[in-house]
Amino acid sequence: MLNLNKKVLKAGIIATVCLFSCTLCFNTATAKSRTKKSRANPKYIFYFIGDGMASVQIHAAEAYLAQLAEGDDVEGSIKADLLSMSTAFPVQGMATTFANNRFITGSAAAGTALACGMKTDINVISMDPTTSVSYNSLAEKAKEAGMKVGIISSVTINHxxxxxxxxxxxTRKNYSDIANQLATSPFDFFGGGYWNNSGEDGAGMAEETAVANGFAITHSLTDLQAQANGSRVIAFDSVQDAGGHTGALYYDMDRSAVSGMSLADFTAEGIRILDNNDKGFFMMVEGGKIDWACHANDARAAIEDTIAFDDAIKEALKFxxxxxxxxxxxxxxxxxxxxMTLGFANTGYDTAFEILAKQTVSYEYFDANTWAAYKTAHENTTDIDADLWQIIFDNFGLDGAGLSATTDDDLTDYELEKLEAAFDKSMTGTSSNTSQEDSLLYGYYQPISVTLTHILNNRAGIxxxxxxxxxxxxxxxxKGKNESIFDGFYDNTDIAKKIAQVMRVDLNN
Ligand SMILES: [Zn+2]
Structure with missing residues (x-):
């Protein structure tokens, strides 16, 4: 401390003297004091990755929250209720995302760029395109440097x-290999969706290995909260198998129905457990289901998971x-x-994002529960019947049968026609993603539910x-130590390189 004060004092004297003589000296003094200021590495690095999230996903959530609160009819009430992503970060840069062998990237190649600062091919996990050389990740380098490491995701932890x-x-599809690498990892905390079971030595084997490697495994928030600060933990959500959702956390909008854990729960507990180390910690948190919701074109689910991601970021901001x-x-x-975009051909300049609030469950929960039950009970139904109109009204706020007094929610003839066609495909299972029209209308999704979310999205102006x-x-x-180097426009590999620079680690060795 005494030493530092002396240096500051000296720099101050140099600066004062030079102020009257030459600007060259002043610049040198400024450069020196800048070097001094950044000498210590930050002890705590948080790396948040919104999967499938660009600026539109963030702003859709902000516009939705504002229109929900204010309505969009009153002049002057049009605004956006900003998330902490927009308000709390003084530096906002932008990055390109292309993979080594494809312009539109995938999560493995993009993740490799973000973790290791290197381009690779689609589906490759932190190796070079020939899959003969392993790249070093920031997390591995952090561990080598004596930091604790936590990895959190709202999808399966070996995704x-x-x-x-x-x-x-x-390849990312080697789920059991990845699970076993997790189980033998020297890292300190893993949290999120239950790992994928695929592979002959799937999750059971990986859990045995993880326990032998000193990890405690928890399956509820209460169990996780009981783990001591400094312990090594693999923390899973309490609900994994219901609702056809493959081990990931539930969509945040469905979470209360199943009492699931939130991404913010995992982040808060991860911070508590990792925060007992002289050299600090490195934590990566992925909001993984923003991507899944957008694949399915479910705007409301994407918005709610973006807000859940922002809530996890707020835990880091508190820290x-x-x-x-x-x-x-x-x-x-x-x-x-x-x-995803804000604005649609049929609605032009109008928006009504607040009507998305009428959607009560995600497409995933609807397909696995409500739709599955309806279909089983109505095998011989050939047109949408009164039961289904009620279900559609209750779950999406769309009225095809005069169920509400207002006409605002009435389906148009065009929408009715689209919905009947989707109903037929869903009832008969004849939708084909190889037919050009079906793949345009439904993708790989359940025709009835993806048509319902499309109608609702489009009416909202999405x-x-x-x-x-x-x-x-x-x-x-x-935000934080050395934040300014993230300003500007660069490539996704540069994000990892910039973080490595701040951490003073060498990703190449
Ligand atoms: Zn992705």
Whole structure:
């Protein structure tokens, strides 16, 4: 401390003297004091990755929240209720996302760029395109440097985005290989959706290995909260198997129906458990289901998961407020998904985002529960009947049978026709994603529910151009130690390189 004060004093004297003599000296003194200021690495690095999240996913959530609160009819009430992603980050950069062998990237190649600072081919997990050389990830380098490491995701914990930080394998589909690399990892905390079971030595084997490697495994928030600060934990959600959702956390809009854990729960607990180390920690948090919702063109589910992602970021911001000089928070997306946009051909300049609130469950929950039950009970129904009109009204607020006094929610003839056609495809299972029209209308999704979300989205003034990722750039937000180096326009590999620079680690060795 005494030493530092002396240096500051000296710099001050030099600056004062030079102020009267030459600007060259002044610049030198400024450069020197800048070097001094950044000498210590930040102890705490937070890396948030919104899967499938570009600026439109963030702003759709902000516009929805504002119109829900204010309505959009009164002049002067049009605005956006900004998320912390828009208000709390002084630096907002932008990054390109292309993969080594494809312009529109996938989560494995994009994740490899974000974790290792290197381009690779589609589906490769943190290896070079020939899959003969493993790349180093920021998380591995953080561990080598003595930091604790936490990896959190709202999808399965051995899914592509979390996997790029702790594993190396030729394809993201090697789920059991990835699970075993997680189980033998030296990292300290993993949290999120239950790992995929595929592969002959799937989850059971990986859990045995993880326990032998010193991990406690928890299956509820209460169990997780009981784990001591400093312990090594793999934390799963309490609900994994219901609702056909493959081990990921539930969509945030369905979470209360099943008492599931939130991404913010995992983030808060991860921080509590990791925060007992002289050299600090590195934490990666993925909002993975923004992507899944956008693949399915479910705008409301995407919006709610974006808000849930923002809530997880708020946990890091709380931590930042207690450690402002020692923390760096970086937030980005790995790619856009769905070609989501604000504005639709039939609604022109009008928007009514608040009507999305009439959707009560995600497409996933609807398909697995409500629709599945309806279909079983109505095998021989050939047209949408009174039962289904009621279900549609209750779950999506769309009126095809005069169920409400208002006409605002009445379906148009065009919408009725689209919905009847989708109903037939869903009842008979004749939808084909190889037919050009079916693949345009339904993608790989349940025709009835994807048609319902399309109608609702479009009425709100939201549209999607794709069931896949798109090639638009993503935002890079930064707050904290060395935040200014994240300003500007660069490539996604540079995000990892910039973080490595701040951490003073070498990704190449
Ligand atoms: Zn992705």
């Amino acid at each position: 592509a985005t979390p996997a790029v930080f702790y594993s190396h394998t030729p 930042y407020n207690n450690h402002p000089n020692e923390t760096l928070i970086v937030v980005t997306g790995d790619h856009e998904c769905g070609g 549209a999607f151009t794709s069931y896949s990722h798109t090639g638009v750039p993503v935002m890079v937000l930064a």
